[in-house]
Amino acid sequence: MEMQPELCRVEDALGILVGKWKPIILLILLQNGTKRFSDLKRSIPGITQKMLTNQLRELEEEDIITRKVYPQVPPKVEYSITEYGKSLEPILVAMHEWGTAHTLHKMKKSQQTLFRIE
Amino acid sequence: MEMQPELCRVEDALGILVGKWKPIILLILLQNGTKRFSDLKRSIPGITQKMLTNQLRELEEEDIITRKVYPQVPPKVEYSITEYGKSLEPILVAMHEWGTAHTLHKMKKSQQTLFRIE
DNA sequence: CGGCATCCTGATTGATACTG
DNA sequence: CAGTATCAATCAGGATGCCG
Numbered sequence: 631m632e633m634q635p636e637l638c639r640v641e642d643a644l645g646i647l648v649g650k651w652k653p654i655i656l657l658i659l660l661q662n663g664t665k666r667f668s669d670l671k672r673s674i675p676g677i678t679q680k681m682l683t684n685q686l687r688e689l690e691e692e693d694i695i696t697r698k699v700y701p702q703v704p705p706k707v708e709y710s711i712t713e714y715g716k717s718l719e720p721i722l723v724a725m726h727e728w729g730t731a732h733t734l735h736k737m738k739k740s741q742q743t744l745f746r747i748e
Numbered sequence: 749m750e751m752q753p754e755l756c757r758v759e760d761a762l763g764i765l766v767g768k769w770k771p772i773i774l775l776i777l778l779q780n781g782t783k784r785f786s787d788l789k790r791s792i793p794g795i796t797q798k799m800l801t802n803q804l805r806e807l808e809e810e811d812i813i814t815r816k817v818y819p820q821v822p823p824k825v826e827y828s829i830t831e832y833g834k835s836l837e838p839i840l841v842a843m844h845e846w847g848t849a850h851t852l853h854k855m856k857k858s859q860q861t862l863f864r865i866e
Numbered sequence: 867c868g869g870c871a872t873c874c875t876g877a878t879t880g881a882t883a884c885t886g
Numbered sequence: 887c888a889g890t891a892t893c894a895a896t897c898a899g900g901a902t903g904c905c906g
Contacts, residue, residue: 639844640847654756817888825889
């Protein structure tokens with residue numbers, strides 16, 4: 631395939647995926663399709679409300695997810711992955727697979743270090 | 749495949765790819781195998797020497813590229829992609845392909861906006 | 867419940883100048 | 887040629903508090 635640096639479109643995908651919590655949010659929505667705000671928050675240990683809102687807004691802005699508000703008390707807001715968002719799955723899978731192999735690579739590296747020290 | 753959020757290894761790949769100039773550097777080295785510093789700089793419009801050095805160091809630290817210094821005057825330093833670094837190619841290709849499609853998506857979106865305005 | 871507004875900190879990036 | 891050093895600017899991320 632043609633992938634000249636001048637025609638590099640890698641940044642587009644990277645721009646959408648970059649954000650401390652976006653990959654995990656997308657993985658959850660890819661697995662579940664739809665989740666409400668509080669469910670997401672509970673599924674992602676350590677995230678603050680601000681950051682969850684923030685990352686969701688950015689993903690929504692890119693049409694990767696949709697936001698549905700149920701006008702009721704207490705409020706209920708559901709987030710869903712879009713068809714377009716689902717198209718990111720191959721990238722996330724590729725990254726996950728690479729990351730798994732990367733773990734092994736790091737283990738090998740630290741073992742080599744141990745050998746050198748001894 | 750197994751891709752539970754708790755077992756998410758996506759961040760590893762993302763961490764290596766994130767950096768304003770890393771993807772373009774990797775694409776160039778994947779295509780050329782080896783390039784010297786000045787060639788890289790010329791191939792990447794807008795990058796400063798500092799940032800090129802910076803990003804190369806980080807990639808080297810992760811064993812994605814290697815740095816070979818020729819002790820001569822004027823200095824010559826060559827950067828090459830490692831076998832390990834080549835394993836990132838599927839991710840970059842997947843992102844590039846997605847980015848290309850993304851361009852079309854954005855075009856459609858702006859057209860819809862135009863229709864709504866008229 | 868699901869936000870938003872404010873303030874704050876550290877990391878990232880950049881401009882510029884200098885060097886072996 | 888291939889850097890390093892310094893300083894400045896920008897930005898992502900986080901802590902906290904208030905609100906309908």
